[in-house]
Amino acid sequence: MKPLFRVLVVDDEPLTLQLVVESLTVEGYDVQIVSSGAEAISASQKNDFDVVITDLAMPGMGGMEVLAHFTEHHPDTFVVVVTGYGTIETAVGAMKRGAFDYLAKPANLDELLFTLKRAQEIRSLKDENVLLRTQIQEQHRFDRIIGQSQLMQSLYHMIRRVAKSHSTVLIMGESGTGKELIANAIHYHSERKDNTFVPINCGAIPEELLESELFGHERGAFTGALRERRGRFELAHGGTILLDEIGEMSPKLQVKLLRFLQEKKFQRLGGSRTIEVDVRILAATNKNLERAVAASEFREDLFYRLNVIPIIVPPLREREGDIPLLVDHFLRQHCQKKELSLKRISKSALDVLERYNWPGNVRELENVIERLVIMTEDGEIEVDDLPQRIRAYQESGIKHLEIGEAGISLKDTLDDLEKRLILEALQKAGGVKNKAAKLLGLNRTTLIEKLKKKGIVCPDGVA
Ligand SMILES: Nc1ncnc2c1ncn2[C@@H]1O[C@H](COP(=O)(O)OP(=O)(O)OP(=O)(O)O)[C@@H](O)[C@H]1O
Ligand SMILES: [Mg+2]
Structure with a gap:
């Protein structure tokens, strides 16, 4: 998988770094080179970088100032300083001021790759922390799904098959049936299991917040956006995202999500850089989405995009x-x-x-x-x-009533139910109508009228 890691190299003699840059690109890093501190600052205003590798001694703005700028304005960016021979004290000073690491010139490729890998690991630990803080844990696995009924067996079979594919899955079922658990199981049975599973409840978060939760935002994108922030789609890169309660998503976000599903690309709020991620999409809902489509509450095109493989979780x-x-x-x-x-x-x-x-x-x-x-x-x-x-x-004694595919006749069903309840009340009351009427919350004459209308004879023949 291609690491989504952006590296900025700052050196006044960029040619000396040409080889390194080429090798990093081959390794899959997204590298940009600038030749002065000032250019580095302006690049940081357009894009955000995961790592900045800066030479210390440069004419004009030096590496230390570059470091100071990043620690203040982009605290999530790792700064690596490159020092010439004999300036080890400066390197130590840079570390004290927040540099992530230092490398001696001429930069050794293996060392550089090692440093980048370490930065990447720390970044992913940090991302995981963010997820943990929002109480997302990989608590639920397949073996936590309890049930041996026929319906559940077919569901397990379906989960295993679906886990192998990359298709979008729409998980539908009543509230509390275990949709999230099933989404989890799909992720942990897929090739993506070593990457993150990121659920997000689209019904619980207000629209504007949800947009930035999903797509992230840049610093200053809106009042209160003091720092740039990665969205859930970025956090789920290489893994799986569960868009829970998708039926609650606002029309505006539905449009944005549809665009993302079509292109697998997006921009953070207030940003211009296009971010491409590799994320498997699962969506869940306890709403009848087809009905929501018919009522124009849910976009039809989005419904078809999501409903590639439907999974119905039985009550x-x-x-x-x-x-x-x-x-x-x-x-x-x-x-x-x-x-x-x-x-x-x-x-x-x-x-x-x-x-x-x-x-x-x-x-x-x-x-x-x-x-x-x-x-x-x-x-x-x-x-x-x-x-x-x-x-x-x-x-x-009311058994569950259900509306099957063919529909029901409400009148007949209610008539039948009424009849059954009257019979049961009579039975309980030993055929005494006064008592039976009480059990049903009716007065005696109403009960007698109903008995006549329905042609009910008292069970044991008592009048
Ligand atoms: N088959 C199962 N075996 C064990 N635990 C289950 C099973 N199904 C659901 N649960 C548990 O029941 C609770 C509800 O499950 P879950 O959150 O997955 O339901 P849901 O369908 O997403 O509900 P909602 O629509 O309300 O969000 C969870 O604590 C889950 O662990
Ligand atoms: Mg749920």
Whole structure:
């Protein structure tokens, strides 16, 4: 992979460096040469450099002044000074003033390459730090995805296949189904796994900020842009970016993103230099993007660019047999985290969890288990320990309703549901209509009207 490293060489006798420059270019560095300190300053105003290699003794503005300029205005740039024979003290002085390294003349190519490599390593550590600070960790790997259901098996198969390609993937699924986890798994199963995985939540950041988060900005690009800043696309160079909650992106940014997807090039905010990066794009959303396109909320051309390979993550309620595995996993995880001995769950409580429809999917299940771990005394977790909504769900007997591809008839579905609930209430009330009406929050006459209309006969024949 080509390092995205820009080097500025400052020397009043550039010819002596010709060979070095050529070799650096061959190594893939992007090198610019200037022949005076003043030119170096003006070059730094147009572009930003990762490394500046400056001669110390130059007519006019000397290397020390160049160093002072960069440490003050471009603190992220590494400055390497080149000194003539016998001026080692000056070199030490330069190091004290913030130079990254010094090289003796005539510059030795191997030494120079070594210095550049070191600078690159430190830069990538710094970049990683930036990422860590925003709490991005490569915590989640494939083996962290729990589930053995048919649906999950096909998903694993899909992840493995997709990981091998470079195509853009659009991950769709309800909230909490594990879209981010899956994006992670794709990255860590791809050739890019040794480079960074950079997620960014497009829904959580205001538009202007998001633009500079993604594309970076130059110093002074806007009020408060005191320093230049690399965007996430640059940080993800060689790796993978996850554009999470892509459905929330503003129309203006959609246009900019589309342009980037087409050209793989962009400019930082307030900058004129074109930056080219090699980044694999993953996008995730819990919105129905096709519907958003139809409603003109999402650009159709961008949708097609992103939806090269669609991955649909199934909701938890459809993953047969996975709930006990997940419960076990989260019990272990949270007991361990809190340094508690492992808690168990009773069979009947587990049954209730299995019957619930989990609108918040795995995230909701994880939260419930975490709470149970904290709230319950020692011993087995029982039905009574479960949150009310989950127990109530079971009691109401309402099974999950879903609108399939073919659609539903709302009226028929509601009629059917009403009938089932009335029957259940009657059963619970032992056929006593007064009681059944109470259970349903109706008055007796309304219930009787409904029974007549629906032709319902009391289960045990009691009037
Ligand atoms: N199959 C799974 N196995 C283990 N943990 C999972 C699984 N799926 C999701 N999780 C966990 O559930 C939580 C939610 O997952 P994630 O953030 O990936 O969901 P999401 O689909 O991105 O949700 P949202 O749309 O709300 O952003 C995370 O803590 C994740 O680790
Ligand atoms: Mg998410």
